[in-house]
Amino acid sequence: MWTELADRLTAALSGVDPGSGTVVEFGAGTGLGTDVLLDTLYPAPLLVAEPSAHLRAVLLARLSDRHDTDRVTVFPCGATQLPLPERVAAAIGMHMIGHLAPAERRALFSALMPRLAPGAPVVFNVQPPGTAVEVPEFPPFGVTVGRLRYEGTGRAVPIGPDRLRWTMTYRTLDGDIEIARAVTEYDWWTVSASTLAAELTQAGAATVRIDDDLVIARAAVTEAHRREQI
Ligand SMILES: C[S@@+](CC[C@H](N)C(=O)[O-])C[C@H]1O[C@@H](n2cnc3c(N)ncnc32)[C@H](O)[C@@H]1O
Structure with missing residues (x-):
């Protein structure tokens, strides 16, 4: 990016x-x-x-x-x-x-x-979307450092005419096993x-x-x- x-x-x-x-x-x-x-x-x-x-x-x-x-x-x-x-x-x-x-x-x-x-x-x-529309969970983006993989994904729901609430999920994976997870939320005004x-x-x-x-x-x-x- x-x-x-x-x-x-x-x-x-x-x-x-x-x-x-x-x-x-x-x-x-x-x-x-x-x-x-x-x-x-x-x-x-x-x-x-x-x-x-x-x-x-x-x-x-x-x-x-x-x-x-x-x-x-x-x-x-x-x-x-x-x-x-x-x-x-x-x-x-x-x-x-x-x-x-x-x-x-x-x-x-x-x-x-x-x-x-x-x-x-x-x-x-x-950044898209320019208007407050639902954003389905997007495919995880991530990076591998050493033997662990760090992944993030997000989704958003409209909570007002020009306002979204994003929920982001970040996971740490050791192979197929999730060893840490953090979920965070924030509001975003579309413009x-x-x-x-x-x-x-x-x-x-x-x-x-x-x-x-x-x-x-x-x-x-x-x-x-x-x-x-x-
Ligand atoms: C997606 S990040 C972008 C960071 C960086 N500008 C970049 O492009 O890599 C959004 C940034 O906005 C910051 N932020 C959140 N609320 C803010 C506010 N009210 N005023 C200024 N920055 C804010 C966040 O902490 C975060 O660093």
Whole structure:
């Protein structure tokens, strides 16, 4: 998933001036996107929101293997609790926008837009389903490490007009024997790329481009900034 996404995200970040402000990442998870930001936007500082203690532990372990850890600050909070920097060079949120209710989403966009450096991008992606329909359990995805196999699967039921409740099941298998099982539930607000684009425009984005599942909004480029670039 990330192999292809990393290239598309890098392309969406083209033209960012790493000296124009802080790069913000919402819901970094284990840090696959954080790596892209650190590698692409050197030497910009990063401000990251990651509410899950488990995923933060993996993220911090990943960061500790890098030489540029001092560029990243990880806050233990959700996107709407993150104290936004005064000037934002770029902001991203991958596979996470459905964790925000529509009002939270719009509040986040309104807080973000006035802080963007001229021409700075804001990149989110959307995931199917775009509407609240039942999702039957999908075939397990997994990985084998040593002699054990780790598998995950999930299913979702609608619990509102634009809201799903996902149930995820993670199993650890030793051959055919299940030796551990964890079940977790979370709610997810469905949103289409076009709705996200409209909300970002409403919040003040100068341009919004949809590239399949990616929604890329940009702040206006001022005349003064254009002159600086020449
Ligand atoms: C599917 S993971 C995606 C992680 C990472 N962005 C990636 O693409 O690999 C969703 C992430 O959103 C985080 N999350 C959950 N609620 C959130 C919220 N209110 N604000 C920001 N992130 C949230 C989860 O903890 C998790 O790290």
